[in-house]
Amino acid sequence: MxxxxxxxxxxxxxxxxTSKLAEVARKNAIENMIRHGMPVDFDTAYNELLELIKEYGSNFPYHFDYLLRRLDLEYNPKWVAAGVIAYHNTKFTYLRxxxxxxxxxxxxxxxxxxxxxxxxxxxxxxxxxxxxxxxxxxxxxxxxxxxxxxxxxxxxxxxxxxxxxxxxxxxxxxxxxxxxxxxxxxxxxxxxxxxxxxxxxxxxxxxxxxxxxxxxxxxxxxxxxxxxxxxxxxxxxxxx
Amino acid sequence: MxxxxxxxxxxxxxxxxTSKLAEVARKNAIENMIRHGMPVDFDTAYNELLELIKEYGSNFPYHFDYLLRRLDLEYNPKWVAAGVIAYHNTKFTYLRxxxxxxxxxxxxxxxxxxxxxxxxxxxxxxxxxxxxxxxxxxxxxxxxxxxxxxxxxxxxxxxxxxxxxxxxxxxxxxxxxxxxxxxxxxxxxxxxxxxxxxxxxxxxxxxxxxxxxxxxxxxxxxxxxxxxxxxxxxxxxxxx
The missing domain is CATH 3.40.50.1000 (HAD superfamily/HAD-like)
Known part of the structure; x- marks a missing residue:
């Protein structure tokens, strides 16, 4: 028995x-935001994002909006969309x-x-x-x-x-x-x-x-x- | 000049x-919800969803949650997730x-x-x-x-x-x-x-x-x- x-x-x-996936997804998001014109270098943006997620939690729905605010950048929905797309694409293709x-x-x-x-x-x-x-x-x-x-x-x-x-x-x-x-x-x-x-x-x-x-x-x-x-x-x- | x-x-x-995409995405969502156990036939669920979208708009973020309520079904996050997955997969692969x-x-x-x-x-x-x-x-x-x-x-x-x-x-x-x-x-x-x-x-x-x-x-x-x-x-x- x-x-x-x-x-x-x-x-x-x-x-x-999960955490490996999240890391790759976030890096791809930042990269795509920069590719679409967000005027900031990768390390600055990525570290700011990590700090933000630590404060607001990983399920907070406005990571990329808040990222722009924290970096004193103008609000630009194109950059947010670029982040969202890369994040989702990674999430869906890289989930393991x-x-x-x-x-x-x-x-x-x-x-x-x-x-x-x-x-x-x-x-x-x-x-x-x-x-x-x-x-x-x-x-x-x-x-x-x-x-x-x-x-x-x-x-x-x-x-x-x-x-x-x-x-x-x-x-x-x-x-x-x-x-x-x-x-x-x-x-x-x-x-x-x-x-x-x-x-x-x-x-x-x-x-x-x-x-x-x-x-x-x-x-x-x-x-x-x-x-x-x-x-x-x-x-x-x-x-x- | x-x-x-x-x-x-x-x-x-x-x-x-857009509207062709939305139609396919919604149909796939309902189908996937049913596949994962939502106990309702396709036509009933799909028509209810269309009615709901007409009332609440296409950007309302709780379509699938509200669908369950309208159909007097218990709340089941698995069914909602099944709908969300199929909807997003379609949106990303079928966008034309x-x-x-x-x-x-x-x-x-x-x-x-x-x-x-x-x-x-x-x-x-x-x-x-x-x-x-x-x-x-x-x-x-x-x-x-x-x-x-x-x-x-x-x-x-x-x-x-x-x-x-x-x-x-x-x-x-x-x-x-x-x-x-x-x-x-x-x-x-x-x-x-x-x-x-x-x-x-x-x-x-x-x-x-x-x-x-x-x-x-x-x-x-x-x-x-x-x-x-x-x-x-x-x-x-x-x-x-």
Whole structure:
């Protein structure tokens, strides 16, 4: 009898290569704005954009408008459109799974595991990524915090996810790149946790490192974790 | 000495095949929503969407959210995302010039005419179409009414356009598919007018038909109009 029945995944930088995509998309946007006449050098504009995104968040809808204001440039919808086009083109053509994601999911389904997503972010934008990568059929349930009205690491989002699968916390394992929202959050409700050290946020919130039962650096390593969890009666494994 | 020096174009359904594009994009959106589980038949959903767009306008950002409400369906971000993806994919891959647009513009530039755009609509969205079709280099000035703060057929938008080129009204000709906003508007400030009978709005506002100096059904016919205008001293030509 298996101990772990459900595997929950975070989405961004766990299944979808989001931060790499965002970086390329933003660089292409700046480049296209300059190509269409925005009178500023690449580094100045790109750094200003990063600063702006840090302050206003990545889902703020007026990045390029505000960029012009911050750079004391006249408002020019042509430059904004040039940014939007390059950003979207990149987003749509460069969207990639994290290496090994689909392979790992397929293997999990073959072995009879139930799988879910627990992610923060705009529900429509998150579904866009899932559908564009055609990952939707892999998951029985997708929980998006902004749709549920509660963000990770709040216990409620994890409890809702467990309830959707009708399993106890100890029957589930959470895989994610964020120590605070994914690992601390899941551990807090009693799930097992796998810290996936991947992407630009992997080194954030290291004070929550102790909440990780396992650490992996490549997604397919998850299969070994599950073998260890389900293949023996040993309760505790050290992380690392 | 030429009488006509500047040719102004409307954008949607004059240079860009907008309404055909929108129709295909909306149909694909509905189809993709249904494919991802939206429990309603195509005709019901599509007709509801058309009604909604008629009420809220084509730039309303919540078409698919409102569609679900109008159909008394639960809110499901996956369906909305499916609609958004199909809509955008279509918009980006299916965007086309009106047949002969680029050819006509190239010919006008070769003959030394100045050319401008006078269009209504969201400035960023309008620039997106212009830049995606790489039409921007053809035009000395692009006037977008929502940027200028005044809509066609208000005289101000046409006067601003004339001022940008530093020409008198009688030295300019306006080409557009809309009898009220393009033809009546331009004639009102003293420009010559060419009604381009094209697209789904061509038969609207027929009471303003008398304001059209010329009627064409294909864009390259504009070259014949200009020959007649600039090649003789005759002041008045009947429309038709």
């Amino acid at each position: 298996r101990r772990i029945k459900v595997i929950f995944f975070d989405l961004d930088d766990t299944l979808v290569d 799974e994290v290496p090994g994601a689909r392979k790992t999911l397929l293997r999990l389904k073959k072995e009879g595991y139930m799988t879910g997503i627990i992610t923060d972010g705009n529900p429509i934008k998150q579904w866009e990524k899932i559908l564009r990568l055609e990952l939707d059929d892999f998951f029985e349930h997708v929980m998006i915090s902004d749709f549920e009205g509660v963000k990770k690491p709040h216990p409620k989002i994890f409890k809702k996810a467990l309830k959707a699968f009708n399993v106890k916390p100890e029957e589930a394992i959470m895989v994610g790149d964020r120590l605070y929202s994914d690992i601390y959050g899941a551990k807090n409700v009693g799930m097992k946790t796998v810290w996936f050290k991947y992407g630009k946020y992997a080194e954030l919130d290291l004070e929550y490192k102790e909440y990780a039962d396992y650490v992996i650096t490549e997604l397919p390593q998850l299969l070994e974790v599950l073998e260890r969890e389900n293949g023996s009666d040993k309760e505790v494994h050290s992380s690392g | 030429r009488r006509i020096k500047v040719i102004f174009f409307d954008l949607d359904d004059t240079l860009v095949d 010039e009106v047949p002969g647009a680029r050819k006509t513009l190239l010919r006008l530039k070769k003959e030394g005419y100045m050319t401008g755009i006078i269009t209504d609509g969201n400035p960023i969205k309008q620039w997106e179409k212009i830049l995606r079709l790489e039409l921007d280099d053809f035009f000395e000035h692009v006037m977008i009414s929502d940027f200028e703060g005044v809509k066609k057929p208000h005289p101000k938008i046409f006067k601003k356009a004339l001022k940008a080129f530093n020409v008198k009204p009688e030295e300019a000709i306006m080409v557009g598919d809309r009898l009220y906003s393009d033809i009546y508007g331009a004639k009102n400030v003293g420009m010559k007018t060419v009604w381009f009978k094209y697209g789904k709005y061509a038969e609207l506002d027929l009471e303003y038909k008398e304001y059209a100096d010329y009627v064409i059904t294909e864009l390259p016919q504009l070259l014949e109009v200009l020959e007649r205008e600039n090649g003789s001293d005759k002041e008045v030509h009947s429309s038709g």
